[in-house]
Amino acid sequence: MKYHWLALLLTTKVAVHALMLLPSSLRPIKASLSMSSSSSDPITLPELVLFNSKSNSKELFKTIEPGKVKMYTCGPTVYDSAHVGNFRAFLTYDVVKRALQYFGWDVDHICNLTDVDDKILIRCERDNISVSELTTKCEKAFMDDLKALNIIPARAYPRATQHIDDMVELIQMLENNGLAYKSEVDDSWYYATDKDDTYGKNLVNLCSDNMESQERTNAEDDSVKRNAQDFCLWKAYKNGIDREDATWDTPIGRGRPGWHVECSAMSRVYLGDTIDVHCGGIDLKFPHHENEIAQSEGATGKPFCNCWIHNGFVNIDNEKMSKSKGNFLTLRKACVKAEEVRAYRYLVVGSQYRNPLNFTPQAVKGSQKALKRIDRVRQQLNEITAVEDEDETTTSSPIAKYIVPRELSNFETALLDDLSMPRASASLFALIKIAEKEFKKESDQYDTIGLKAINDALTKMDLVFGIFYDVPLSEDEKNNIEISLIIPVDVISLIHDRQAAKESQNWDLADSIRQQITNLGFAVKDVKGGDPIVTR
DSSP: OOOBSSOOOOOOOOHHHHHTTSOGGGSOHHHHHHTOSSOOSOOOOOOOEEEETTTTEEEEOOOSBTTEEEEEEOOOBTTSOOBHHHHHHHHHHHHHHHHHHHTTOEEEEEEOBBOSSHHHHHHHHHHTOOHHHHHHHHHHHHHHHHHHTTOOOOSBOOBGGGGHHHHHHHHHHHHHTTOEEEOTTTOOEEEOGGGOTTTTOSSSOOOHHHHHHHHOOOHHHHHTSSSTTOEEEEEEOOTTTSOGGGOEEETTEEEEEOTTHHHHHHHHHHHOSOEEEEEEEGGGIIIIIHHHHHHHHHHHSSOOEEEEEEEOOEEETTEEOOTTTTOOOBHHHHOOSHHHHHHHHHHHHTSOTTSOEEOOHHHHHHHHHHHHHHHHHHHHHHHHHTSOOTTOOGGGOHIIIIIHHHHHHHHHHHHHBTOOHHHHHHHHHHHHHHHHHHHTSOGGGOOHHHHHHHHHHHHHHHHHHOOSSOOOOOHHHHHTOOTTOOOOHHHHHHHHHHHHHHHTTOHHHHHHHHHHHHHTTOEEEOOTTSOOEEEO
């Protein structure tokens, strides 16, 4: 028997690929149709209803091209570590994408990285480092956190600095359409909001006074614009103020892009003039997303996005978490242990994405408790279902024939109703309760076919929840690993005893021995068809 010192880090699997690992009877019906290569019929997809911020109502989700989704999401400004409030948005993107893939849509997802911004320049001056040094470090931290939260990666994470020419081209298109002008005062470029009758009325429906108050920064900024509510497209270089490593010489002048223009430009480069879905936090509705709409539609004359999805805030003490308020927590500070990281994922993905979410130690502990219960049942299911039984069929099991299909139907119905994850969680726990009830019987009385069906159903539900995974080690955890780790003889003996108990299907004894191993400071993870993995 071999023992591994550390669990291998699991890479995220694409949801549609994971579907193929399930028995055909447990795959989503619509997704199965979309994956069929033998059928010449058009792809049939379910009726998914999503809340569209543009209409401020639930709408039937429709895509430009049947079966394919063009999805753009707002990424971080890489000047610091993202906080847990930011990660609610990224987890919401993940649920949206996983649900779409679950039902058979092919999702092409792009998420930008803002690597040139006033905040970045201020931080570089403070820390006396280059822009690339700061943004590269923060980008790596962001990507590590995405992996820790088991977020399926986007196809690409384009940096703003990689697309300066594309932004300049878009500004020139706006100028040609009479919607952009160069300031006579400082040579910066601005969007002419008074030339756009729809500006500020797509997502928030603000009057001009509201827009002016939200866009205004100070009197000096307003003096260089024709109208106070006009927003900056290109910031002209200011000698003695701007940095050489964040300045570009372009046909529209020397300088750097404004914040909003990068998303319009990069979305167009990677996904085309019109996209299906755009996601972001509710705080981005105005001005950022309104400005994106103005820029994109003003440049191309085509609709920019058909469906806008916005998630609610994460609050601390019922106040929005933000860096400006100083009440923020980074992921690794808020969730020190691996089980806390998983618990945060479950806390967020199990919530209704449009509602505010209050982040408290009690909420995380409650999520941890729920996950421990799920994990305990999952472990028992894996051990029991590892034993093949060819004598029984699904029809002999009421659980497999009636209960599992019912809860899977409830689960999918919840997803199709604006991603109602609390209802989806209720379906998951309904199966957990059935399994727990079954485990109270003598082992020779188990409905093993039913338990296998439950296990398969949980695997299927996890295509959306994404909670069955091993959290990668943080840098601190890696640095604290003792290279000379030795498994004591008494622990090895217990592992042998537990293996013997499992082989004789004495599950109570196996669980008792596992607890003894845990009490000695070690963890053991079973690997189906392989040796257990032992970690400290």
